[in-house]
Amino acid sequence: MIKTDKIYFAYPGTGQTPDVLKEIDISIKSGEFVAILGHNGSGKSTLARHLNALLMPTQGTLWINGKDTKERENLWTIRQTVGMVFQNPDNQIIATVVEEDVAFGPENLGVSPAEIRQRVDETLATVGMESFALSAPHNLSGGQKQRVAIAGVLAMRPDCIVLDEPTAMLDPAGRREVLETVTRLNQEGITVILITHFMEEAVLAKRVIVMHDGEVVLDDTPRGVFSQVETMREYVLSVPPVTALAHKLRESGLDVAEDIMTVEEFVQDTAIQKALTTPSPSVIPGLTQVAGVSSKNDLLLRPAQDSITISTVGGIPSQGRDDREKVVTQIKNLTHTYSPGSVFEMTALNDINLSINQGEMVALIGHTGSGKSTLIQHLNGLLKPTSGQILIEGEDIAADKTKLKALRQKVGLVFQYPEHQLFEPTVYKDVAFGPTRMGLTPEEIESQTKKSLTTVGLGEEFYEKSPFELSGGEKRRAAIAGVLAMGPKILILDEPTAGLDPQGRREILAQIKKMHTELGITVILVSHSMDDAARLTDRIIVLNQGNLLYDDTPSQVFSQAETLLKIGLDIPQISRLAARLGELNPAIPSNIFTIDALADCILGVAK
Amino acid sequence: MTRITIGQYYPSDSVIHRIDPRFKLLATMFYITSLFFVNHFGGYGVAAVFILFLVKLAKVPVLFLLRGLRAILFILCFAVVLNLFMTPGENVLFAFGFLRVTMEGVNMATQMAVRLILLITGSSILTLTTSPIQLTDGIESLLKPLKIIKVPAHDIAMMMTIALRFIPTLAEEMDKIMKAQKARGADLDTGGLIKRAKSLLPILVPLFVSAFKRADELATAMEARCYRGDVGRTRMKVLRLAGRDWIAAVVVTIYGVALFMTRLL
Secondary structure: EEEEEEEEEEEEOOOOOOOOEEEEEEEEEOOOOEEOOOOOOOOHHHHHHHHOOOOOOOEEEEOOOOEEEOOHHHHHHHHHHEEEEEEOOHHHHOOHHHHHHHHHHHHHHOOHHHHHHHHHHHHHEEEOHHOOOOOOHOOOHHHHHHHHHHHHOOOOOOEEEEEEEOOOOOHHHHHHHHHHHHHHHHHHOOEEEOOOHHHHHHOOOEEEEEEEEEEEEEEEOHHHHHOOOHHHHHOOOOHHHHHHHHHHHHHHHOOOOOOOHHHHHHHHHHHHHHHHHHOOOHHHHHHHHHHOOOOOOOOOOOOOHHOOOOHHHHHHHOOOOHHHEEEEEEEEEEEEEEEOOOOOOEEEEEHHHHHEEEEOOEEEEEEOOHHHHHHHHHHHHOOOOOOOEEEEEOOOOOOOHHHHHHHHHHEEEEEEOHHHHHHOOHHHHHHHHHHHHHHOOOOHHHHHHHHHHHHHHHHHOHHHHHHHHHOHHHHHHHHHHHHHHOOOEEEEEEEOOOOOOOHHHHHHHHHHHHHHHHOOOOOEEOOOHHHHHHHHHOOOEEEOOOOOEEEEHHHHHOOOOOHHHHOOOOOOOOHHHHHHHHHHHHOOOOOOOOOHHHHHHHHHOOO | OOOOOOOOOOOOOHHHHHHHHHHHHHHHHHHHHHHHOOOOOOHHHHOOOOOOOHHHHHHHHHHOOOHHHHOOOOOOOOHHHHHHHHHOOOEEEEEEEEEEEEEEHHHHHHHHHHHHHHHHHHHHHHHHOOHHHHHHHHHHHEEEEEEOOOHHHHHHHHHHHHHHHHHHEEEEEEEHHHHHHOOOOOOOOOOHHHHHHHHHHHHHHHHHHHHHHHHHHHHHHHOOOOOOOOOOOOOOOOOOOOOHHHHHHHHHHHHHHHHHHHHHH
């Protein structure tokens, strides 16, 4: 249904512009489910835009159902045949009522009113949004908006849907909604082309195309692609965690199959079965330590509400504990209600009690609307509690309004998509904005600005660049530097990795870790990525519908898999795997969440 | 910020919601014009009763309607104060210095306030009960005859739809940017006029950048869904006058006559 013959593409510009696509030669059959992977700038979105003739190749030919996309008269047939869903759900919904948005496509095609009505009802039912037909799009969740966008494409009766990172801006629950919908559509015979940064999504496809610098470098089944762990790393991509684990075990001499992609496959693997089911000496000494689990893993997970002040018992490694005892942030009985007394009244936070110690790194987790954004905005005085108290370094922040500026210097808050707040003509000036507003001396401003730019890994060559010229990851780092330059003692980051490719995600996380260890800043990481939380922090706070659900070590929190799934969260794939392996051999503790720890553990048992 | 009611649709299934948008548009224009012909408080009474009757029928919470007035509170106060002090007249109630409050002034100011309130609530009923798409469909349909003199009726309608669609989104975004810049130490509430205008820069630049980006993405998304102006375009909901529209016409006529009668009082 899709066939290309050596297509090249360069964006128009003055002089010789670089080719974004080079010699792309692919063909996709009707009914296929193809995932396209590639780091940012690899050309995958550009290729996607060719498939429904939003862009035309500068060289070579692209046929959709045998129709050349360059021929003007084919344009509307092609756009009807290949529908497209974009990344940002807000920027593709045109109408103010769901059903009228779904009708937009068929209306443009000149379908008769009765038929449009029928298609709208049908497609809304297909994506499970029929009960929202008369809702306003801005009141829907991200996942719901994306499903509306899919319905809008389906209503045009396409043969093929191209989805350009449709889940990048969604939380785990929204991601699941969209992927389930897409998988079902494919089963009903629609060709699906899914562009994604998430390897676990690519596994759902039947074929994976990897792009690198404008070329197709791999084109195989997911199994075929992911078994090439080293090659994937070369293309700055990752592989699903279980695949990486299998690869690591192979390197260590365990004969695990190379092409493992799911938890089940791993558990069923003959080498694993053999290694883990052979009777092994009870428990290997020091094993729990290897696994990165504190000796307190017998500590039962307690519902956080029961304890008045939540201590950080299980969370902090014993070493260096003394200087961490100092409480920097204390939240007492915090309740926040939006628009009290009106029809919109909504309790976003309900009697929250928390305390965070100096130098801690804490993850705050919850689904969209769980109250985590509301909570962090209280910490630097952007929102005021409806009732309750917030103490920063022992001082009630509501007590003295004149200290607000000092408070905001002390508690740095990096919002979601912070790059959207860049505004100065140069990176340097933008980062210096905060310190300047703080009223520091010019020397201090300069040293603070330079120091924070260095911390986030932006060297002098970036100082005079416009923030708008930077890549996505660089922009985000510049924005984080802008908050860091104010010299905060507590740094709160709201979804710092959202929307980045694996490479960008790794870089940001590494830098956050660096800030925490080198500068000794207390970090609160707000995220819905359990993987990020597990990798960086030793304490996880889970919010659900404005209530504090858990406050404990990652291992304890992840052992509550069922509850987490129910409230729209996810647990790391490795944790799921560890739990399953624990059934095979009790020597594998279920509270492991990093590849290295589990690998060591399996190897330990296998010996 | 995100609770702007002017131009906001209140979804419900009432008689008023189902009336043809073209008729509602014309009726609103008639209503607005009619307010300027009132020369007697009885007339405002008729208009107020008419509006309350419509609100009741439309099943829109009164609170929701009044919220829309908040946005014009400043203009309202300004108009009242201006009229109160600036109207020349014979019956001086009291005076301090050059400021004189006359009976005529009080009369004028009250009339002005009542008229403005009736004006806003009346037009709010139109936007609260008509989805923006219906509204723009109505405008497009009413403007169609003007196409002969090259008025781009469809494009105007589409622009309005998109503007209405993005009001809540951009309001939310602005709120977020303001908070983010405050977190970086931006000071938005103090200082003189120039300082304040300058302090808007960190908010306006990102807001505009984002609006342009959104516009670009939206245009691509519209193109991908085969949008090409009104060439060969059909509608899911075709406007057709029904029995209730004629009944509505009778009701509006009765209102018009009643209002005119008050002029004779």
